[in-house]
Amino acid sequence: MWMLILVTFFEGLSVSTAQRSDAILSNPAGLGFSPGIELTYTGDADNKHNLMLAMGNIGLFYSVQNNVKRYGIAEGIKLGRWMYGGFAYHLDDSKELSLGLLVRPFDFLSFGYRFSRLNEESFNVFGLGLRPLGEYFTIFGDVMLTKDSIDNYVIGGSIEPVKGLKLYGFYNKDKEYHIGIDFALGFIRWGASGNKDTQNYSFSVSREPRRSFIPHKKVIIVKLEGGFNEIREYGFLGKVKKPSFMDFVIRLDSLSREEDIKGFVFVLKPAYFSLAQLEELKDVIAKIQENGKKVIFYADVYGIGGYFLATSADYIYLNPSGDVMLPGLSSTSLFFRRALDKIGVKPEFDRIGRYKSAVEPFISDTMSRYNREQIKKLLEDAYSVMKESIDGLDSLLETAYFNAEEALRYNLVDGLIYESDLDSIIKQEFPGKVKRERLFTRTPPYVREKWGTPRSYIAYVVADGSIVTGKSGESPIPIPLLSGRRVGSETIEKIFEKLRKNKNVKAVVLRVNSPGGSALASEIMWRAIKRCAEKKPVIVSMGGVAASGGYYISSAATRILADRTTVTGSIGILNGKFVIKGLLNKLGITFETIKIGPHADALSSFREMTQEEREMMRKELEWGYNRFLDRVSRGRGLSPDSVDALGEGRIWSGLKASEIGLVDDLGGILEAISLAKELSGAKDAALLYIKPFKKPIFGGMPISTSLFKEDYLYLDLIGEIKLR
Secondary structure: OHHHHOOOOHHHHOOOOOOHHHHOOOOHHHHHOOOEEEEEEEEEOOOOEEEEEEEEOEEEEEEEEOOEEEEEEEEEEEOOOOEEEEEEEEOOOOOOEEEEEEEEEEOOEEEEEEEEEEOOEEEEEEEEEEOOOOOOEEEEEEEEEOOOOEEEEEEEEEEEEEOOEEEEEEEEOOOOEEEEEEEEEOOEEEEEEEOOOOEEEEEEEEOOOOOOOOOOEEEEEEEEOOOOOOOOEEOHHHOEEEOOHHHHHHHHHHHOOOOOEEEEEEEEOOOOOOHHHHHHHHHHHHHHHHOOOEEEEEEEEEOHHHHHHHOOOOEEEEEEEEEEEOOOOOOOOOOOHHHHHHHOOEEEEEEEOOOOOOOHHHHOOOOOHHHHHHHHHHHHHHHHHHHHHOOOHHHHHHHOEEEHHHHHHOOOOOEEOOHHHHHHHHHHHOOOOEEEEEOOOOOOOOOOOOOOOOOOEEEEEEEEOEEEOOOOEEEOOOOOOOOEEEEEHHHHHHHHHHHHHOOOEEEEEEEEEEOOEOHHHHHHHHHHHHHHHOOOOEEEEEEEEEEOHHHHHHOOOOEEEEOOOOEEEOOOEEEEEEEOHHHHHHHOOOOOOOOOOOOOOOOOOOOOOOHHHHHHHHHHHHHHHHHHHHHHHHHHOOOHHHHHHHOOOOEEEHHHHHHHOOOOEEOOHHHHHHHHHHHHOOOOOEEEEOOOOOOOOOOOOOOOOOOOOHHHOOOEEEOOOOOO
16 A cells, blocks of 8 residues: 555645645545546556546546556545545545545645545545745655554655756655656656666646646737726636736736747737726736746727837837828717707706816706816826827828828838738747747646645725616616616625725725716715724725726725826715606606605606705705815825815826826736735735625626635635736
8 A cells, every 4th residue: 555655746745735637646626636637657667557547626546556557536625725535435445545634734734644445444645745945845754554563654845946857766664765856748748766676657638737857938829809997707607707907917818927928919800998007007018028938919900099109119110001001099978968858858967167067968958167177187198198108109190091001101010911821920039949828728727736835815806887876786788878787885895894804805906997976975985994994004096088987996905006197086076867858748648645744855857846845956966075185185185275176177198297296196907916025024925816796606697795704705815826
């Protein structure tokens, strides 16, 4: 039984180091650690053979030793954050049963245990593994106890001088020593060990790659099509159907630091990114280039946003029949007042803030000079950001539309090629054998090498959509005001209360992408965020828009970061209703109202408000606006009068907001995570994505939000991300 674990790779030598297929015969609990698909064969010159297949948490094995055949099944499961259990059962005549336990509370410490029973005999194996200098140096000691004595012991260790090459040795009670070598080439491993009397050899193939002894050059193909939402989309059994924008930028940043990746090729298709998202992508591409990677862009057609992004690249290519379109920036507003008059609908709205323009389409048939002023300034700020990247943009606006030949003549692109020609470009720019991988369909994550689980976390919460009371959710109904995402006050309050109390969560990054909504819901969220920020850093990362209620909840944070083209501010308030009495009359519909109290139907759509009721509503508005000013004043350290001067419902670009004190600094998701790590002192924290609402097991429409019990609150550990 003991010899079964000697004829294997290094990981299978100890009950404390065992994992994946190497664990099946040494400690089945290791099947629960870094599960995957792996087939391993081991043998020696004495005609002893082991075949082990790991399929996730399940293992199968077949052994031949001294003409005796053994076969069976094993399973390993996760019992807790850093504890794993498992069993192995022989289906042959021996009926041997093994139970295993694996405990890995820290990166430097692993404890293993295996109990086995065969016929009337049983034994226990205890093992301790240590990594005092990190994952590249491991030592272990195992002892096997029978009923009456120490039957055997083994001590050993390994060192990995270069990635994928492992040298090891071990010594046992019989004073036998073995030395060995394992080396990995991505999905394949070879190994050999022995001494003067015996020689063992091993071979393994895995779906998940390992650190490679000989790294292969890779180029990552990134298709930008359709855009990335701020929230992940989940499918069947909770599998991520479409990554979020956060996943996208973190994935790019993480891959840019991998030595075997030499470059990125971006293929731009019809895509829908906010200007703020394009800014963050440009920053990530700049980091890619700082890390020595080459960046190439290709598109059939470049719009001004796509070309703004492409200017970050080393080379820009265009379809020979394509265009580069640089017409400038514009904003168009629709006004419905005359249409409402025609159908007999009367808007009754009031607002505080001359720039608070959300109601203008319903109460006016033209744009106010205040709204025109703020939109023009917003466009000017966005244009100034683009001018920094697009040389000679002012003069290019005169021509605006460039066919492929003109784009080449104006040096807007480096060459005209078809998408199918990208292979030739890759061969030209990356000589030698280069493997092409797509960003999210590349090989599975590397086999997990680190033992411990993170002991500190930075939580990532997304507030994306209209702010409402109740629970967060999403409606697929394609009707204005009924479709889209909802950020629910009940959901956010519960999430932040959990995060506030959780000692392992050291900081929170709140991604806000919301135009606002309910003032009451905003106040509930503000309080929950503020309470959390009083105990640990809360960093807001503003997306494309964080205005009105979106700014209200942001002001409670420890720090606020925005992109230069983020739309923020809108510190103002409004209320009102649509009176449909005239519409009903046109349709021949009559009605009668019975009430107790003169103002019982003041908010009804069936009649206009009286002057007294308008004054009551105005009083409510003023109270709500003053409360808004107070919350921003307390959060930003500004006087209420200063906030009022910046308010009046005016929207600001992130660039201007950073100058007037509404945000602390400019930056995106990566900068917010780095700041959270810095302020919390959690240098080795892992990033946790908090699901903003829960979906049914088969995907589709969302159901009501419920926070899971504490052990299962954080379902999405981004374990592969090394926060810098």
